[in-house]
Amino acid sequence: MIRAYKFLMRPTVGQTAALGEMLRDHCSLYNGALQERRDAYRHVSKTSIKYGDQSAQLKDIRAFDPERQGRWSFSSQQATLRRLDKAFAAFFRRVKSGDTPGYPRFKGLGHFDTVTFPKDGDGCRWDSTPHDSRTRVRLQGVGHVRVHQHRPVRGRVKTISVKREGRRWYVILACDDVPAEPLPVTGSIVGIDVGTVHFFTGSGGVHVENPRFLDKMAAGLAAAQRHLDTFPKRTRRRTRKHRAAARKVAKLHAKIRRQRLDHHHKQALALVREHDVIGHEKLNTAGMTKAPAPKPDPGKDGAFLPNGAAAKAGLNKNILDAGWGLFLGILAQKAESAARRVIPVDARNTSRTCPIAAGGCGHVAKENRVTQAKFECVKCGFVENADTVGALNVLHRAGLVLCDAA
Numbered sequence: 001m002i003r004a005y006k007f008l009m010r011p012t013v014g015q016t017a018a019l020g021e022m023l024r025d026h027c028s029l030y031n032g033a034l035q036e037r038r039d040a041y042r043h044v045s046k047t048s049i050k051y052g053d054q055s056a057q058l059k060d061i062r063a064f065d066p067e068r069q070g071r072w073s074f075s076s077q078q079a080t081l082r083r084l085d086k087a088f089a090a091f092f093r094r095v096k097s098g099d100t101p102g103y104p105r106f107k108g109l110g111h112f113d114t115v116t117f118p119k120d121g122d123g124c125r126w127d128s129t130p131h132d133s134r135t136r137v138r139l140q141g142v143g144h145v146r147v148h149q150h151r152p153v154r155g156r157v158k159t160i161s162v163k164r165e166g167r168r169w170y171v172i173l174a175c176d177d178v179p180a181e182p183l184p185v186t187g188s189i190v191g192i193d194v195g196t197v198h199f200f201t202g203s204g205g206v207h208v209e210n211p212r213f214l215d216k217m218a219a220g221l222a223a224a225q226r227h228l229d230t231f232p233k234r235t236r237r238r239t240r241k242h243r244a245a246a247r248k249v250a251k252l253h254a255k256i257r258r259q260r261l262d263h264h265h266k267q268a269l270a271l272v273r274e275h276d277v278i279g280h281e282k283l284n285t286a287g288m289t290k291a292p293a294p295k296p297d298p299g300k301d302g303a304f305l306p307n308g309a310a311a312k313a314g315l316n317k318n319i320l321d322a323g324w325g326l327f328l329g330i331l332a333q334k335a336e337s338a339a340r341r342v343i344p345v346d347a348r349n350t351s352r353t354c355p356i357a358a359g360g361c362g363h364v365a366k367e368n369r370v371t372q373a374k375f376e377c378v379k380c381g382f383v384e385n386a387d388t389v390g391a392l393n394v395l396h397r398a399g400l401v402l403c404d405a406a
Contacts, residue, residue, distance in 0.1 A: 001336060003155065003178040008148040009137070009162075009169040018142040019162065019169055025068045026080045027112035029061075033084050034104060051085035073123025073140040079116040113164045120157040126173060137171050147171055154178050166247065166254050182339035189277040189402075191395030193350065193387050194327070196318040197372065199267065201387035203357070203395040208267060213259045214321040217252055224249045260323050268331040272338045278331065279398025281347035281390075285325040289316040345397035351375070354382050355392035357399075 011019060033054050040047040055078055062070040062077075069077070087104040095101045117124040117139075128138035135149040139162065155178035163170045191203040199210040214221075228245040271278055292312050297303040328344075335342045352368050354360035354377040363379040370376050375389040384392075 001155075001178045001180060002174065002176045003333075003337075005151070005153050005173045005175065007135075007150065007171050007173075009171050010146045010148060011142075011169055015142055015145050016169070019139075019145075019164070021068075022072055022115055022139075022141060022162070023112055023164060024109055025072060026077065026115050027107050027109055029069065029077055030080050030084055030112065031106045033081055034106060037084075037088070051081055054081050054084075071141045073117060075119060075122045076115050076117050076124075076140075079118050083116075114161055116159060116161045118159055120160055124160045126153075126157050126160060126171075145169075145171075166250055178337075180337055180339055183273060186274060186276050188275040189279070189395065189398065190271070190275045191279040191391045191393070191398055192271070193281065193390035193394055194283070194322070194324045195387055195390075196315070196322055198387055199263075199322060200327075201385070201391045203388070203391040205385070205388050207387065210322055211259070211263055212318075212321060213256045213263075214317070217256050221249070221252045221256075224252055260321075261326070264323060264327040264330050265334075268327065268334050271331060272334045272340050275340070277341045277343065277398065277402065278335065279343045279345055279394045279401075280328060280331070281350060281394060282344035283324055283328070283347055285319060289319050291316075343398040343401050345394055345401065350393040350397075351386050351390040353389075353393050354380060355384070355389050355396065357392045357396040358382070358384065358389075 036054065037049050040049045058074060058077055058081075062074070084104065091101055091103055120126055123140040125138040127135055128144050129136045135147045136144040137147055137160065138144045153173060153175060155175035157173050157175050159174040161172040161174070163172060192200045194200045196210060198207040201207050224245070228242070228249055231239070231242045231245065292307045292309055295305040295307045297305050332342050334340075349364050352364055352366055354363045354368060356362045360377060360382045361380040363377055365378055367378050368375055369386055371386070373386055374383070375386040376383045
């Protein structure tokens, strides 16, 4: 299996400055390569420049600017150029498929936060001081940086990435040949129904509460954002007070993100430990959180009819705060490591179908869903919590998948 390990780095003051310079110079390389591609295409010849052409120029660039470009790993600079090449490949793919193109943009220093070393030992070395009790990673141009390794690394380290998040620095190890760690068989199968009222509900009727981290931090986040907005646009990014206000907003968002991620990991681990097979709805969260299309008023030019955008915005906010997609991705990864099975099933009408798994009749009707929380079958009179009904139907469909596989 392929797994990624993320560890907090504890650089010294000098190493922190060097890490910042490394990001700055890689950002400059990225923007310069992007400008070269733009200029080449705007030329009358419409020349197309590829990764191979720009990678071949690296030797001359490093010789011309040894202080800013020559001091860093050659391979990491190649990885930065590949990053730009992937951005253009994605742009042309979206153009071809008719999606919103999203032409690659120039990166500001505050938005360029990752440098990748494609190979362990090429400009970087994980566990560079093996005889020391403290783990360190060696980075060319930076030195041996101390790492808070809170768990063992398994498998073979392939790539090493350095990432800045606010004022924190992290090292991310991508490893392959990671062995699975099967858990004891429990003989249990469960279906789960994710939601916004409850984070998810199991087919056994157990509700896991939605922590609503964004709502809990909303007051502090709004106050910090209002303070940031008090700065005139002409002075933004120029004063120490404005930078401090921007850092405070970013810090609150980072805290919410870490809380959500920690909650997802704990709930996914609990499910994997208790059940051999876990069924869940196959959800397209990106499509579910799209804003509704505007409705032009045929009787008035330039006017629009109500389309429920305000209510949909509130629902979208709750869905994104719950982080269904992130949770289901983490669940799949943990299940794979533990030799468990996760089965995504068709999500249509799971909360409108009378559950056969609980002795229901299987009747499907919109009227079965009396309220957001109550289900009552109009045909057989079966009554149950609506989220529990959704989980029971997911369990039934997952069981059918198992029967077909057998």
